[in-house]
Amino acid sequence: MTTKYNNVYIEDTYTVCGNYENDGPLSEYFDLKHEKDLYFGEKTWEKAEVKLLKEAVDGIIDKKKIEEEDIDLLISGDLQNQIAASDYMARDYNIPFLGIFEACATSGEGLLIGSTFVESKNAKRVLVTTSSHNMVAEKQFRNPTEYGAPKHKTATFTATGAVAILLSNKKSKVRIESSTVGKVIDLGTTDVNHMGAVMAPAAGEVIYNHLKDTKRKPDYYDLILTGDLGIYGKDILKDYLMTNYNLDISSNYNDCGTMLYDIQKQPVFAGGSGPVCSGLVNFGYIYKEMLQGKFKKVLIVPTGAVFSPTFTFQKESIPSIANAISLEVVE
């Protein structure tokens, strides 16, 4: 389902990152950077993630000199069971709340729901937030870090941070031009250590559907940017689109998971992941470079493996989803 918008603008963004992301090549684009450990003064990792989200919300409120009451709607989701980081953040704000979950594709889902509320004039200002925390994800989805379990080279590294994206009907320099809602795709992959392979088909389907619905060629965009397939998933996506749809995106395509870290030097295996990985790349780096005119039209495609460890233990394959959002500099 593809929708075009006429009146949805990004008023501003605010990005918060941890030390690994601060050590990466895009550090200069983030608003608040943590440099020490992953607790940020909290007693647990889960509470540390709530703190990051609150820093993002407080950050954008301060940056724009607005009040909570100036925001009509808060849309948030994260990787914690029960999207707990979002719920326990939201209880501290007097803003109507919608909780969403599409794993690492959550920022895209939030943007297209938020855009629908703004475009239909049901809300003037919508705040979309998401977060992830490396240690929370390791604890919940993988092994206790104390085990020191070796990682497969196709594994990815969950990014730590939070992003806040303020959508508004007030004209600004970057607008949400259109969006395509993705479908849940499951081609039978069962390897939890290779999420790039799991998610690439979902990204491929939504990119194909977006281009078909808008009657565009890949070169309409300065950049098509998935997130977060990693170095192997990126190649799988290019193959998938070429094999299934004879569609070549290689000249203007990149993946957020390959951009957030220095993959050669940092211990991130196939690249970054987690909802905030594409969040930091898209709303730190890409958004700020769009403000500077480096990119004019960008199709962002946050990708998520919407799997459950319980179903994986029950021998089920892994479903995934991706949404496509077209960002455009307002001339």
Next chain:
Amino acid sequence: MTTKYNNVYIEDTYTVCGNYENDGPLSEYFDLKHEKDLYFGEKTWEKAEVKLLKEAVDGIIDKKKIEEEDIDLLISGDLQNQIAASDYMARDYNIPFLGIFEACATSGEGLLIGSTFVESKNAKRVLVTTSSHNMVAEKQFRNPTEYGAPKHKTATFTATGAVAILLSNKKSKVRIESSTVGKVIDLGTTDVNHMGAVMAPAAGEVIYNHLKDTKRKPDYYDLILTGDLGIYGKDILKDYLMTNYNLDISSNYNDCGTMLYDIQKQPVFAGGSGPVCSGLVNFGYIYKEMLQGKFKKVLIVPTGAVFSPTFTFQKESIPSIANAISLEVVE
């Protein structure tokens, strides 16, 4: 945030229930009733819940003689970690998908998001689904059932079933007249065995805000129906609204958690809960009685405790949310 709609109709609903719900007083209103055990032919409880959701989706598709492709958008959420029942259901349908989570308030959230897509003409038909499964909830949130842990009298019984609500821009007998998005409320309650006390303030706040925004008195509605506070939470809500806002709703108020089961005879303690408890009452009983003219204007207020067992172990209090949706018979 309150929104009025002009063109959002309930095209139809489909309800699926388990044996406990089938033994309750509202059984005659449900479309598909399971009578035996809680596995429904599946090997695990989690997969059994997926089956219920698929029965609800297939049921509404068959009932309306439509195809998957006639549905523009599927919105679903449930209580499983990673809303797994919804994700693993959605992979079997070729329908764009939005995953949501507000615990037992999920059906209300789905309705107001779906209504926004229909009202803004971004979608002609939206299918909103939710589910819960007693044994999945016991396993994930409470104790292994084999322990036979005694229950507190304020505890509730998670309902088993699934509901599908088909929203459309095509005129029908019942419409979504307006909605009010709730805020996450946390007044410091920590008792996981008394969710009615946790959720009553969230219900109170959204009912108050809805009536204020629409300039209505409680008697505008034939019925104000929360779900699922249970017998104790119901009294707490009435006290909360009287004490804080001098608002008396007692003459036309009821709670879904007190209606789904025969509380005197069935082993449900303070009543029913789970996303599908209010789902079955609202879209089985209430919807069908609206079609018959018994109720003309009903304010449904699904309530949810958006808590995380992890945060509860970390001594945090329990956040909750509720949304208000006004259903109206079209004259």
